[in-house]
Amino acid sequence: MKSYISEFESKDKPKDYYQKLLEELKGKNRELHVFNNLNEDLRDGFPFSVKDNICVRGVESTASSKILKTYKPPFNATVVERLQRQGFAFLGKTNMDEFGFGSFGINCETPARNPFNVDYVAGGSSSGAAVATSILKYHVAVAESTGGSISAPAAFCGVVGFTPTYGVVSRNGLIDYANSLDKIGFMARSAADIRKVLNMSVGRDEKDTTSLDARLRDEPKIQFSVINQLMNGLDDKVRSAFDKLLEKLKSMDYKINYVDLKDIEAAIPAYYIISTAEASTNLARYTGFKYGFKVGDFSKRYNDFFTEARMQFGSEAKRRIILGTFVRGASVKNRYYVKALKVRAMLGEKMRRILRESLIISPTMSITTPKISEVEKLSPVQTYALDMLTIPPNLCGFPHVSFPYEYIDDMPIGAQIVGDHFNDYAPISFVENWEGKFKYRFKYNIGAI
Amino acid sequence: MKIGLEVHVALPTKTKLFCSDSTSETREPNSQICPICVGFPGSRPVLNEEAVRVAKSIAIALNCRVREDISFIRKVYFYPDLPKSFQITQLSESIGSDGFLELEKKRVGIRRIQIEEDPARIIREEGYTLLDFNRSGIPLVEIVTEPDITTEEELREMVFTLRTILHYQGVDVNQEVKTDLNISLAEERVEIKNVTGIKNLIAAAQYEITRQGAIIKKGGVPEKETRSFDAASGTTKTSRKKESEEEYGFIYEPDLTVYDTKNLSENAMRIPTKIAMGLAVKHKANYSTILELIAFDTGALNLINEFEEEFDFKTIIASLEIMKRFGEPANSGVFKEILGLTDQKIDITRDVLKKIKAGDKVEIKKFSEPQIDETIREMLNSDKTIVEKYKKNKNVVNFIVGTISKKYGIQPRDAAARVEGVINKL
Ligand SMILES: [Zn+2]
Numbered sequence: 001m002k003s004y005i006s007e008f009e010s011k012d013k014p015k016d017y018y019q020k021l022l023e024e025l026k027g028k029n030r031e032l033h034v035f036n037n038l039n040e041d042l043r044d045g046f047p048f049s050v051k052d053n054i055c056v057r058g059v060e061s062t063a064s065s066k067i068l069k070t071y072k073p074p075f076n077a078t079v080v081e082r083l084q085r086q087g088f089a090f091l092g093k094t095n096m097d098e099f100g101f102g103s104f105g106i107n108c109e110t111p112a113r114n115p116f117n118v119d120y121v122a123g124g125s126s127s128g129a130a131v132a133t134s135i136l137k138y139h140v141a142v143a144e145s146t147g148g149s150i151s152a153p154a155a156f157c158g159v160v161g162f163t164p165t166y167g168v169v170s171r172n173g174l175i176d177y178a179n180s181l182d183k184i185g186f187m188a189r190s191a192a193d194i195r196k197v198l199n200m201s202v203g204r205d206e207k208d209t210t211s212l213d214a215r216l217r218d219e220p221k222i223q224f225s226v227i228n229q230l231m232n233g234l235d236d237k238v239r240s241a242f243d244k245l246l247e248k249l250k251s252m253d254y255k256i257n258y259v260d261l262k263d264i265e266a267a268i269p270a271y272y273i274i275s276t277a278e279a280s281t282n283l284a285r286y287t288g289f290k291y292g293f294k295v296g297d298f299s300k301r302y303n304d305f306f307t308e309a310r311m312q313f314g315s316e317a318k319r320r321i322i323l324g325t326f327v328r329g330a331s332v333k334n335r336y337y338v339k340a341l342k343v344r345a346m347l348g349e350k351m352r353r354i355l356r357e358s359l360i361i362s363p364t365m366s367i368t369t370p371k372i373s374e375v376e377k378l379s380p381v382q383t384y385a386l387d388m389l390t391i392p393p394n395l396c397g398f399p400h401v402s403f404p405y406e407y408i409d410d411m412p413i414g415a416q417i418v419g420d421h422f423n424d425y426a427p428i429s430f431v432e433n434w435e436g437k438f439k440y441r442f443k444y445n446i447g448a449i
Numbered sequence: 450m451k452i453g454l455e456v457h458v459a460l461p462t463k464t465k466l467f468c469s470d471s472t473s474e475t476r477e478p479n480s481q482i483c484p485i486c487v488g489f490p491g492s493r494p495v496l497n498e499e500a501v502r503v504a505k506s507i508a509i510a511l512n513c514r515v516r517e518d519i520s521f522i523r524k525v526y527f528y529p530d531l532p533k534s535f536q537i538t539q540l541s542e543s544i545g546s547d548g549f550l551e552l553e554k555k556r557v558g559i560r561r562i563q564i565e566e567d568p569a570r571i572i573r574e575e576g577y578t579l580l581d582f583n584r585s586g587i588p589l590v591e592i593v594t595e596p597d598i599t600t601e602e603e604l605r606e607m608v609f610t611l612r613t614i615l616h617y618q619g620v621d622v623n624q625e626v627k628t629d630l631n632i633s634l635a636e637e638r639v640e641i642k643n644v645t646g647i648k649n650l651i652a653a654a655q656y657e658i659t660r661q662g663a664i665i666k667k668g669g670v671p672e673k674e675t676r677s678f679d680a681a682s683g684t685t686k687t688s689r690k691k692e693s694e695e696e697y698g699f700i701y702e703p704d705l706t707v708y709d710t711k712n713l714s715e716n717a718m719r720i721p722t723k724i725a726m727g728l729a730v731k732h733k734a735n736y737s738t739i740l741e742l743i744a745f746d747t748g749a750l751n752l753i754n755e756f757e758e759e760f761d762f763k764t765i766i767a768s769l770e771i772m773k774r775f776g777e778p779a780n781s782g783v784f785k786e787i788l789g790l791t792d793q794k795i796d797i798t799r800d801v802l803k804k805i806k807a808g809d810k811v812e813i814k815k816f817s818e819p820q821i822d823e824t825i826r827e828m829l830n831s832d833k834t835i836v837e838k839y840k841k842n843k844n845v846v847n848f849i850v851g852t853i854s855k856k857y858g859i860q861p862r863d864a865a866a867r868v869e870g871v872i873n874k875l
Contacts, residue, residue: 055491063490073491075484175490179703209495209705277700281523284534285488292490298577302529328698337700 001432003192005046008138011449018042018089021447025092025136028446031118033110034131036064038092045089047447048197049132050142052093053100054184055173056080059090063175064108065098067312068292077173078205079142079184086200094128094141096149098314099283100177101125103152103387104375107316111372114156115443116411120369123153126187130157133187135444140197141187146177147271148390150185151402155364155414158404158440160431161187162194165421166397167212169198170205178278179210181271181394189440191403191431198424218425223255223358224417229264230389235367238413241406242363245415249361252437257358261350266343267392272384273327273340274395280324283317286310319380348396355398355420359427362389364402364414389416399424403431404440412441452604452654453596455629456611457589459567460503461619466566466588467494467537478572478581486566486586488532493704496521500588501544501708504564506716507590507618508545511559517711519544519564521702526695529578530568532585537702538565544710550594550614551722552606558595565589596631596638604654608647613721613744622745630654634661637673641685644678653678656685724750732762742769748779755781756788764792771797796859818867821857825849825871839872846872 014020022042029035036052037060050056053063055073062068076084084090097107105112105127112127114120115134122131129141130153143150145163154161163185171182184201188194204213226246234242246256288295288309295309313321327336354360366389375383393400393416400418407413417427465472468485475481484492501519508515520542523535545562567587572579592611598604612622628650630641639661644653656678661671676685725740743750749769756765768788769779775797777783786805787797795801804810828849829835838845846868854864 061491068490071490073484073489075491077491172493173491176493176704179493180701207495208493210703277698278703281525281535281698281700284525284527285490285532287527287529287534290487290489290532302578303527306527325698328700330696330698333699 001192002190002435003196004138004189005140005193005196008046008449013449017447017449018044021047024446028135028444031113032115032122032131032135033095033112034128034135035092036060036062036095036128039090042089042091045087047091047136047139048083048088048142049091049094049129049139050077050080051126051129051144052096053144053175053177054080054142055175056090056093059093061093061175062292063099064096065313065317066109066293067286067288067309068175071292073173075173077184078170078207079201080173082201083142083197088140091132091139094126094132094143096127096129097125098317099175099279100144100146100149100182101279101314101316101320103148103383104370104372105153106372106375107314113372114369114411116158116369119371119373120411121156121372121375123156123365123369125149126153126161129187130154130159130161133157133159133189134442135446137189137442137445137448139188139447140193142184142197143187144174144177144182144184145390145394146181146183146275147394148387150187151364151390151400151414151416152387154187154402155404155412155416156369158407158412158414158442159187159189160191160194160404161185161402161414162191162198162428163394163400164198164202164424165212165214165216165399167210168202168214168216168422168424170201170203170208170211172205172207172211176278176282178275179282180278181275181397183394183397189442191401191428191435194401195425195428195432198428214422216425217423218429219420219423220426220429221357221359221419222253223257224249224361225257225259225354225358226361227261227264227354228258229261230362230392233366233385233388234363237368237408238363238366241408241413242415245405246361248437252433259354261347261354263343263350264347264392265388267347267395268384268388270340270343270347271387271391271395272323273336274344276320276324277328277337277340278324280321280328283313283321286313288312316380344395347392351392351396351398351418352420355418355423359430360393360418362416364389364416368408368413369411393418397421399427401427401431403434405434405438407441450599450634450658451596451632452598453631454592454594454598454607455631456592456594457567457627458592458615458620458622459624460500460564460588460590461621462497462499462503462588464497464499465586466497466500466564467586470583470586472587475583478579479583482582482585486532487582494537494702496705496708497588498713500564501710502713502715503618503620504544504562504588504590505710505713506718507592507615507620508548508562509715510614510618510718510720511545511548511550511562511592513545513548513559513562515545515710516542517709518542518707519710520707521564521705522699523702524697524699526697528568529580530571530585532569532582536566536568537705538591539563540699542707544590550607550610552603552610555597555603557597557603557607559592560595561591561593563591563593565591596633601651601654601658605651608650609744610722612647613740616745617719617721617747618716626650630657632657632661633671634658634665635671637671639671639673640675641678642675642688645680649678649680652680652683653685656683660685719747719750721750728753728762734762734766738766742766742773746779749773752779752781752784756785760788760792764788767791775799775802777802796863798858798860801858821853821859821867822871824856825853825868828852829871829875836872836875
């Protein structure tokens with residue numbers, strides 16, 4: 001099992017290792033827009049990057065939003081604290097879709113670009129985290145997923161992206177998108193490294209009431225379930241690559257089972273209703289006078305004052321605020337918000353039944369990596385529909401991993417494995433096994449020793 | 450007429466509802482704040498269990514159904530004092546519901562008791578709106594009554610009774626209580642928002658009763674609307690017509706899990722009105738007198754309980770009244786002395802109290818009544834005109850009353866009565 005963390009620890013580093021790393025990274029950053037800022041004081045320790053919506057004490061943390069420019073939180077996110085205590089070195093804050101709103105990383109001022117080809121998207125919303133993992137040899141990324149923000153960019157950038165069971169990694173210090181859906185997770189170049197950082201990060205945190213002290217399992221399954229309804233909208237190239245993957249798995253003595261999961265299509269509207277309802281309340285606090293963007297003109301009436309501040313939001317943020325405010329309105333709440341909560345519970349129960357006996361497998365994305373120019377033309381509804389494969393496990397809080405399994409036209413594509421609640425190590429174990437049969441390719445190896 | 454109230458009171462906890470900042474009074478603005486109560490991105494609430502415990506106790510004291518699995522909601526609105534632009538509060542899954550407050554002649558329904566966070570304090574100064582977040586996150590309960598109050602008298606009794614019950618649950622009832630008042634003389638409900646203090650609450654109700662009464666008298670109908678109370682002028686004025694119903698977009702607070710209240714131990718359930726009634730019946734004493742003594746003085750009740758078996762109840766009550774008159778805190782050391790002296794029919798003067806408190810032995814000077822009357826007669830004889838003058842103006846004997854009172858250590862009131870008695874016999 002390949003672990004870059006162990007390899008890094010066993011190697012003698014040249015004196016100017018970190019300085020050289022930063023220099024090279026700065027150059028690449030100008031091209032790929034990976035980091036929103038870099039830690040100039042980088043020294044000793046295995047480098048880890050932090051998605052820009054996760055707080056690092058004294059470091060500008062903006063969630064790639066103009067409205068949070070200059071916000072330097074006076075505290076560390078619990079996950080950052082725990083990794084630092086283990087001797088890991090904070091490298092910098094990674095680019096993302098504003099507040100996590102997006103699947104391609106393009107909803108921000110300077111979108112990150114795909115390291116395999118700069119005309120292509122990096123995926124989102126944890127765009128910078130995936131690109132950083134793809135270009136740095138010794139590094140893990142702390143990322144976050146609400147509806148697929150780890151799986152999607154991990155697949156497009158050819159890295160391993162893991163999203164744990166909801167609640168097992170503390171959200172303290174996360175700049176919230178949708179609290180009941182947000183999960184802090186990780187990206188790495190190997191599953192063994194994911195296992196290591198997950199192990200260091202889990203555990204009850206007094207500062208996050210929803211955090212759990214669950215004992216995570218590593219309960220292997222030899223059976224994979226393919227949900228028929230999810231296979232309908234696949235791009236042809238993805239379809240044939242995925243079929244080949246299933247054949248390969250059979251040859252590795254895994255069993256493939258095709259199952260029906262009626263109503264799984266409802267996951268998308270349920271997800272967008274719950275996530276925007278919560279997001280619209282989370283974003284209500286940005287009113288322009290305590291932190292981040294400041295209006296300055298205190299002669300304005302309060303309504304005009306905060307309205308001016310809120311012009312700083314990008315268009316996707318505005319869209320989700322409006323949508324979320326609508327779906328929780330008194331006159332429609334039962335039809336949307338309340339119903340979506342029921343759909344979430346119902347789908348969770350149905351998926352759990354499948355996950356008791358098997359792991360669910362699917363492509364991570366139904367399309368191959370698109371060009372930036374292509375996704376800019378998509379309508380919001382078309383974009384939302386592309387999250388079909390990543391949303392179900394995210395909506396219901398199941399642990400899942402995306403891993404590279406094929407390269408089409410020199411671009412990686414990924415598959416996603418979902419496990420039962422708290423069986424977080426099973427998908428990771430599978431990928432460790434997979435890595436024995438498949439060689440990941442990376443275009444850059446910045447920081448190689 | 451129908452009146453319903455939404456009363457907000459701060460809970461007696463050492464720390465705030467969702468963070469560990471102190472709730473104590475401080476002069477320095479924004480000195481007891483942290484990322485949580487200022488709503489910094491990345492921070493999240495952690496529920497103060499003691500606040501839930503006290504709220505549960507209040508719910509029980511108000512005969513509510515106590516919910517075992519409570520949850521919180523976000524109430525979203527934009528106002529500078531609200532750091533997250535939403536208030537964490539409760540609605541359908543609140544700590545208490547369907548209770549009542551027992552008044553002398555009726556019950557006032559309690560619809561709901563909810564736990565919520567206080568917003569920051571707004572200070573308006575020299576054209577600026579200043580914000581003090583020390584108050585932000587102070588735990589409150591909001592007590593929502595049914596519109597069962599039908600007279601001003603009932604309103605007063607209801608407020609008194611609620612306050613005394615809250616006092617017995619450890620709530621500081623001298624704090625500035627904020628109330629929303631719903632009042633309708635006709636069909637439509639008029640809401641008066643954010644009335645601060647009990648005096649203003651009564652004044653606002655009085656004004657509104659008169660205002661709506663006048664409209665009805667003229668053949669009109671009071672409109673459904675929200676009004677605000679101006680304490681300076683004692684009037685209410687329209688703040689919002691009801692066509693635009695407020696929209697708060699409530700959703701569950703996803704950072705707090707469902708909280709189990711089963712194992713929270715409630716306070717001792719002492720309901721002062723019930724206790725006063727019990728004592729009144731048991732000792733054939735006056736209910737109101739007892740209630741007045743114990744309503745906002747748990748110490749007084751403790752003294753009653755301590756000496757109830759040993760002393761005559763009338764003597765206990767008389768002694769408590771003496772303590773109250775001299776502003777003496779209910780403390781059993783002093784009280785026991787007063788009780789002993791009162792039992793011997795000795796008048797307690799300020800001097801006597803001073804001696805008791807200094808630990809001096811109180812000398813009991815006993816004078817016979819004929820002896821006192823003889824002194825009065827002597828003084829009256831020294832000026833022959835005084836009795837004539839007395840018929841027109843009773844104040845002419847003030848000098849005599851004072852001398853007698855001092856010399857014999859009796860109450861001026863009693864001394865005056867003795868003087869009058871002697872004059873009448875002349
Ligand atoms: Zn605080």
